[in-house]
Amino acid sequence: MTMVEPAIIIQGLTKRFQDFTAVDHLDLTINQGEIVGFIGPNGAGKSTTIRMLCGLLQPTEGQAFVAGFNVGRQPEAVREHIGYMSQKFSLYGDLTVRENLRFFGGLYRVPRHDRGERMAFAIAMAGLAGREDVLVRTLASGWKQRLALGCAILHRPPVLFLDEPTSGVEPEARRQFWDLIHELAAGGVTTLVSTHYMDEAEYCNRVALINRGKLVAIGSPSELRGHQLGGELFEMDCAPLGAALKVLTDVPGVEEAAIFGDKLHIVLSAGGITAGDLPGFLGARGIHADPPRRVTPSLEDVFVHLVSGSHETRGAF
Amino acid sequence: MNIRRVFAMAFKETLQVWRDPRSLAIALLMPVMQMVMLGYGVSLDIKHVPLCVYDQENSQESRAIVERFTAPGWFSISQTLVSEADLRNAMDRGECSMAIVIPVDFSRTLATTGSAPIQAIFDATDVNTTNIALGYAQGTVAQANAQTSAQWKAAHGVHPSPVGQVDVEPSTWFNETLDSRNFIIPGVVAVILALVGAQLTSLTISREWERGTMEQLISTPVTALEVMLGKLMPYFLIGLLDAAFCLVSAVYWFDVPFRGSLGTLFVTTVLFLIVVLGIGYLISVRIRSQLGASQIALLVTMLPTTLLSGYTFPIEQMPAPIQAITLIVYPRYYVTILRAIFLKGSSLPDLWAPLLGLFIFALIIIWLATRAFHKRLD
Numbered sequence: 264m265t266m267v268e269p270a271i272i273i274q275g276l277t278k279r280f281q282d283f284t285a286v287d288h289l290d291l292t293i294n295q296g297e298i299v300g301f302i303g304p305n306g307a308g309k310s311t312t313i314r315m316l317c318g319l320l321q322p323t324e325g326q327a328f329v330a331g332f333n334v335g336r337q338p339e340a341v342r343e344h345i346g347y348m349s350q351k352f353s354l355y356g357d358l359t360v361r362e363n364l365r366f367f368g369g370l371y372r373v374p375r376h377d378r379g380e381r382m383a384f385a386i387a388m389a390g391l392a393g394r395e396d397v398l399v400r401t402l403a404s405g406w407k408q409r410l411a412l413g414c415a416i417l418h419r420p421p422v423l424f425l426d427e428p429t430s431g432v433e434p435e436a437r438r439q440f441w442d443l444i445h446e447l448a449a450g451g452v453t454t455l456v457s458t459h460y461m462d463e464a465e466y467c468n469r470v471a472l473i474n475r476g477k478l479v480a481i482g483s484p485s486e487l488r489g490h491q492l493g494g495e496l497f498e499m500d501c502a503p504l505g506a507a508l509k510v511l512t513d514v515p516g517v518e519e520a521a522i523f524g525d526k527l528h529i530v531l532s533a534g535g536i537t538a539g540d541l542p543g544f545l546g547a548r549g550i551h552a553d554p555p556r557r558v559t560p561s562l563e564d565v566f567v568h569l570v571s572g573s574h575e576t577r578g579a580f
Numbered sequence: 581m582n583i584r585r586v587f588a589m590a591f592k593e594t595l596q597v598w599r600d601p602r603s604l605a606i607a608l609l610m611p612v613m614q615m616v617m618l619g620y621g622v623s624l625d626i627k628h629v630p631l632c633v634y635d636q637e638n639s640q641e642s643r644a645i646v647e648r649f650t651a652p653g654w655f656s657i658s659q660t661l662v663s664e665a666d667l668r669n670a671m672d673r674g675e676c677s678m679a680i681v682i683p684v685d686f687s688r689t690l691a692t693t694g695s696a697p698i699q700a701i702f703d704a705t706d707v708n709t710t711n712i713a714l715g716y717a718q719g720t721v722a723q724a725n726a727q728t729s730a731q732w733k734a735a736h737g738v739h740p741s742p743v744g745q746v747d748v749e750p751s752t753w754f755n756e757t758l759d760s761r762n763f764i765i766p767g768v769v770a771v772i773l774a775l776v777g778a779q780l781t782s783l784t785i786s787r788e789w790e791r792g793t794m795e796q797l798i799s800t801p802v803t804a805l806e807v808m809l810g811k812l813m814p815y816f817l818i819g820l821l822d823a824a825f826c827l828v829s830a831v832y833w834f835d836v837p838f839r840g841s842l843g844t845l846f847v848t849t850v851l852f853l854i855v856v857l858g859i860g861y862l863i864s865v866r867i868r869s870q871l872g873a874s875q876i877a878l879l880v881t882m883l884p885t886t887l888l889s890g891y892t893f894p895i896e897q898m899p900a901p902i903q904a905i906t907l908i909v910y911p912r913y914y915v916t917i918l919r920a921i922f923l924k925g926s927s928l929p930d931l932w933a934p935l936l937g938l939f940i941f942a943l944i945i946i947w948l949a950t951r952a953f954h955k956r957l958d
């Protein structure tokens with residue numbers, strides 16, 4: 264059996280803007296064919312990391328290898344082997360679908376004999392058959408994003424960086440987008456994809472949680488769900504929610520309390536207040552509460568826990 | 581460098597120019613408008629320079645002198661004045677480019693001494709018109725002098741003393757002024773190319789930043805050199821097209837003789853286009869908004885080009901320090917070259933001096949431009 268090199272190796276990667284550290288000694292290794300989700304609140308440093316991996320920003324410290332090339336020293340070699348979708352849509356709105364594809368095909372030197380077929384594939388994949396000659400700025404965002412993905416994979420890169428590819432896209436179109444990513448991964452393409460949508464983390468092989476430039480957790484969705492809360496999670500209906508939250512934060516045994524929609528999520532550790540005591544405890548303080556139910560933590564619960572543990576970022580997702 | 585990527589860039593850029601009203605206007609409309617404005621600016625005003633007359637004597641002789649000014653059609657009397665205050669007002673309000681003042685004892689002095697001074701006052705805000713008006717005025721006076729002098733000699737046997745006579749050889753002034761259009765129009769062509777060229781390319785990189793397309797572009801393997809060449813290629817063709825338009829209208833519309841060879845013209849124009857397009861590109865690389873870049877380009881090219889390129893105001897007549905500054909006003913070389921090609925039929929070897937200037941500029945610009953653009957966000 265031959266050793267397969269990881270597609271992406273990140274070692275102590277750091278980026279400072281003046282004296283602000285946007286990415287802080289990040290370590291991460293991603294294997295070929297993996298889909299890794301990059302999750303974190305606004306300003307966590309996701310885009311900055313991806314830009315360094317694409318050779319668009321020079322790392323201040325540390326190093327990273329993409330498809331075997333050093334991103335700081337061999338950015339052009341890196342660019343031959345990656346496809347990138349930037350966070351802000353950045354195809355040419357004043358060019359048609361076909362003109363955009365032909366342009367990027369030219370820049371990536373897609374072999375001529377193959378060009379027609381690959382463009383047709385990208386058009387079909389984006390669901391734009393029949394609209395090849397439409398100006399791109401007139402497309403709805405779901406189509407735009409899929410076309411951008413089409414442009415990014417024209418040259419069949421082994422590594423894909425997608426920076427919030429589904430933001431502002433309809434749920435239905437988002438699902439289709441993820442189907443595409445899975446098809447590509449099945450073909451051996453390695454993907455690092457950042458997202459704000461918690462449900463999308465479930466589509467990833469592994470999820471990397473990043474906050475304030477630091478890697479907070481990494482693992483498969485089930486691994487992350489399985490531990491790390493530091494107690495058992497309960498869900499409770501109570502009113503008023505805000506007052507309940509305030510009262511509970513200082514109670515021994517309450518590891519964590521957070522508002523989730525119209526309910527309260529509470530993590531209780533052993534040795535403190537018990538779930539059965541909660542309604543009475545709150546009732547004595549003028550807060551009406553139903554008996555709490557045990558629930559399996561969602562990824563969101565885990566992230567809130569991890570991020571709030573590292574800092575005051577509760578509710579940032 | 582990969583030629584396919586260069587052509588992909590060039591093709592995309594062409595499509596964008598074609599679909600961008602602002603770029604199209606600069607490429608196609610601006611040269612036409614400037615040719616009309618600048619071209620007619622020099623050639624029409626010269627016909628009827630507004631003249632104010634303050635005739636203090638109002639005698640037959642004084643009226644004869646005024647008649648000499650107006651008869652050929654160079655001057656038109658815009659106002660007849662009756663006081664010093666009138667004169668000052670008329671000049672201040674710019675109602676005339678030139679005023680002549682005929683003293684109250686004009687005919688008496690003329691009769692007793694054979695010569696009499698008259699005063700000519702110029703509004704020098706428009707240097708070009710002033711120069712030409714001055715030429716006409718001196719010519720007119722000299723002609724009058726010659727006639728009076730001849731009459732005086734016939735009557736008195738000797739030449740009159742030359743008090744008040746103009747000491748400029750009238751014929752040279754006359755040639756200069758009559759040729760002024762031929763002299764200036766080639767300069768206008770240079771000015772237009774300098775302005776339009778820099779305007780066009782000033783939009784090219786800044787457009788990518790402004791529209792947010794730069795990040796995607798630099799994530800591809802295209803090199804900085806390929807971006808530069810691909811982007812400049814369409815503007816180079818537009819520049820040649822604009823040059824052809826300007827030259828054709830100079831010859832067929834403004835009737836400037838063309839005595840040189842098209843080959844010489846082509847080679848020198850290519851060299852000049854490299855410089856002007858390169859300057860716009862350098863600005864575009866640094867300024868990340870289209871409006872900002874085009875305004876900087878206008879600022880950088882407009883003033884030096886119109887004032888210091890020698891296209892209206894001869895460089896030889898500028899003060900020495902200003903003359904030294906014009907050495908870095910690159911259009912001056914092309915102005916000189918175009919004039920020589922048009923009027924003298926000069927060939928490349930004759931033009932070695934301004935060509936060298938332009939060549940050095942082209943080298944510097946190419947050197948800077950190939951290093952200016954980096955595929956980095958920071």
Ligand SMILES: Nc1ncnc2c1ncn2[C@@H]1O[C@H](COP(=O)(O)OP(=O)(O)OP(=O)(O)O)[C@@H](O)[C@H]1O
Pocket residue numbers: 280283285303304305306307308309310311312350
């Ligand atoms: N060029 C820059 N100069 C200075 N600060 C920057 C620069 N680019 C990013 N930052 C800062 O670095 C931090 C990380 O930004 P980054 O764009 O990587 O975050 P992100 O995780 O992608 O956030 P979002 O989810 O909002 O896209 C932010 O605080 C941002 O303001």
Ligand SMILES: [Mg+2]
Pocket residue numbers: 309310311350426
């Ligand atoms: Mg981002």
